[in-house]
Amino acid sequence: MSPPRLYLLSLLLLLFLTASLAASASRLGPARGVTRTHTPHKGQDHLDVMGHRQPKSPKVAVVEDMAFWNERMQAELRTQLEKTEIVSQAKNIIFFLGDGTSISTLTAARYLKGLRTGNFEHEVMAYEKFPYSTLIKTYSADKMVTDSAASATAYLSGVKGNQQTIGVDVNVQLADCDAMNIPQFHTHSILRNFQDAGRSTGIVTVTRVTHASPAGTYAHTAERHWESDDDINDDGGDPDLCDDIAEQLVLGDTGSKIKVIMGGGRQKLTPKHVDDPEGGDGGKRDDDKNLIETWINQKKLLGNASYVWHRNDLLAVDTTNTEYLMGLFDWGHMGFKVDNDVSNPSLREMTKTAIEILQKDTNGYFLFVEGGNIDLAHHLNEYRSALEEAVEFEAAIEQAVSMTDPQETLILVTADHSQPIVMNGYQERGSDVLDLGDYSDVDGLPFTTLMYTNGPGYRGEVSGLRPDPSKEDYRDPHYPGAATVPMIESNHAGEEVILYALGPHAHLFTGIHENAFIPHALRYAACVGEGLHYCSSLEV
Template identity: 40%
Template structure:
């Protein structure tokens, strides 16, 4: 090789090397390369990383044996075709699959199971509304309680009623009734328990017929329908409505919607009524409680109905309370509700909602949302412990999901609320948990300089930490993905597969023989 050609060769090599230094660590698009450029700036430990590991889980036998044991358990299951004397519907408001999957890390890790995840049968429910791909808690309540899909924002009315249509909802032919009424018509007792206002969208699906979920008291109705309207608000329907007035047990928050401010300083009614007092005057056997102590000390001997209202609005988040809290936990309310309703020899239907999973997600408060799932699971376990699987069908589901993300290749045992090993192109760390939208955007994005802020400097460990959001919204939105359905007890095997959300009450009614149509009892007679 001549001197000139040799010089040209070495110059070319130097140029290639210099160019390579300016390129990303890897230009290929295979998995090995993607992993190598995920976190070039992190102090990455050498070798395999296990923050949490179990003996033998790096062997083939560990996982093969686990698979075999699962098959054996499934083969040992027997289909329960007894008539369901009791039906309990648990609703985790906003508890999408991502939410309860991430929440497992709060009970020991992703390999753990919540009480309801141990149920033998699971399915998927499609949650869309008649008019929306992504639903709200009102139209979904109409679906999973009343058996029909409806318009967003409406409760207990058919799809013929548009949101805020004051006149259409007065036509009783548009009203649809929940499985609670079906149960009471069959001689059973019925009740509703929630950690939200008892006039909120989900619990209202048990007893209300309304064209606007926000019409929780008469003041809100009048703003939309005028002072002389005949539309009755949700709180009024709970006390005096066709279904609400017959419910045996009602517990939650929302006292403000039942009382005029002239009679109670925090009241929001404008009609001069005290609906709580009216409820008490209906019968000397109508018990009313406002605290955990009053509920726990309530003697059911001479009590026909129970109304418990424990807050002016929603109940506090579990993380905001302690052992001395005035308000009862969801588990405590569940236990008292089952104890009370079990007095009816004909059985009962009860709707129990862990409602504050949803409200925490709307504020991007992932710590609180996941903790509420843990509390929800405790209540479900209590119900399973207090009832007999031979005659009590328990169904657990969600009304909708949220725009909640759980990603980034975190190591086993990593703090679920911490950063991931991944290092984005902008070299700013990102967290395992985030949202597609919501108030967290303003905290984590520097609008002036158009750059993301380092989330590890902003997440403090406070329960109210807002987690990052991609798009700025005052309130994070729901998600449109299917939600899981878990079932245990009589005819629980029917809840497998993928189906429309409005199928759920029909399946429960079939198991409990609650209609004149197709039921387990009518089939047995043929």
């Protein structure tokens, strides 16, 4: 056979063998030692709403074979075996509250962060490194699914109350002004317990500082919406008989002793004739009281006090010489992270400042930090906004961990209730959780990975077909995810939420507990308030 013909036959044989091997690999799936990849949806390479470039071809970047998982899980087991209970008095407590942060929200936020860091599903959030966790039941005294007010009463004071009431027990019905003024019906928060023990306290939120969750630390009211006297007047009530929440913050027994107050809600503390520093509407108060000025005048008699309303002013605060700080950064709630309001500091920045001021107290401190916009975004079915807020919430937690000693500071991370968001579909590993996830095997249309069971994202059907999300602007930061039941705003969900704990007596938070259990365990750990105390056990 001539050399040219021999060469041609050899080439054909080589091509045949290559094709056969490729076909076999396709039938058998990924072989040991082969990295799995997937093809994302068309157009996935883009800048997301926060300016992060998303990869065009996300990959599972490691070989996840038997050796990989055995090694990884053995390391996890060793970490678990090395856990040691910290049995000492908690000098400080930092209570992180992700409002409306369901477990689905936490999972989706981890996937979102993992996509950006390149860790994908292997991303580990700051609170996931805490050694102890528990599931928390959230129902209120009168509802299977709680609101934030009743929940705050439970997880801060240890007593379940009725829906929409704050800092009062079950004897106070909604809008019952007379009952709310009976001291025997008042519940006292863990923040108040710290004050009674001579320790410093602070609250940080991105909602109005008079909103339900922060109000749970200092207020006693029969109606969560009575944030100013104007709100009580609109309800046909008498603000002279029922103190509004803003008054209780500045003039109340508990509120007036809080050293650090940061969040939004200037409108609830200023009169209607007082212009807001950012323009637009003035205050909301009918009684002509300027509670911001009252706070400034009171605190300047006690020590070095600062009031700020802009991020730049907060960053300029000399925390080493500041004893009292009020920062009100918005007329209403502070803006969503996706809207990049330059006047608003981040939750991480506010948390850092608060700790710097409070930690000067050698007796210790209690700090309440709320990621409140997670819930507000979920109510609108805006899962993109909600997840950005959840990632921001985690950054604040990471900041607090870096500034504190777990031997003396107990840090909790939990939620007051869930929200009706679900993560669904069989999307490939490394996918963007904010993207289209899968296709229906009934109508053949795609659907988003994240959806809601109720809320304003309900679309209905057109000509017997559900809307095709691929034809909508689902990358808009305020895109409302699909919902199955139409609502003006979503109702909460009622399943358990998770709590993570780090520090002295964090081991008390294992198993499953009522939300009302939380402050009882905190009082024990910190030796404040009534009930069992760790310090008492040392005296026996």
